[in-house]
Amino acid sequence: MNKILLLVAGALVALGVVAFVLQPGPPDGECVPDGQPSSGYVDEESGCNISIESFEEIMDHESSPKWFRIAGLLLVVAGVVTAVAAFVVGRRRAGDPGPPAP
Structure with a gap:
């Protein structure tokens, strides 16, 4: 799941940069x-x-207003937030001991 979130974050940032450039x-x-x-x-x-x-x-x-640039900025911000969430989820899962033993 962590890798999927990182891929989504990368895709969002890439789309944001492309939208910003295509203004x-x-x-x-x-x-x-x-x-x-x-x-x-x-x-x-x-x-x-x-x-x-x-x-x-x-x-x-x-x-x-420059709509492509606004959309690009929002996509980049969403990508960065998704990347941070992926790292936080990855850290929590790495330290998670799992369910308690019966």
Whole structure:
């Protein structure tokens, strides 16, 4: 049982790390032609002005909760708690003398 708990703990931690890494990034900025209304911000990669709608999408993404990261953190914490429980159960069973003799 102790080994099963350790395997479960390892799986939870691994899934948590994967979920944390798989968090999608912000949407790409949409460039506007020169002379058109823009947000006033420039895309660093392409060097062009970003549209107002595109900037709003990027800001919505930056200010919204990151669900994959939250789930990943919870899975890692659950994995660590399961590992601690496995060690505690293993220690108690190692020191358990068993049922009393009749």
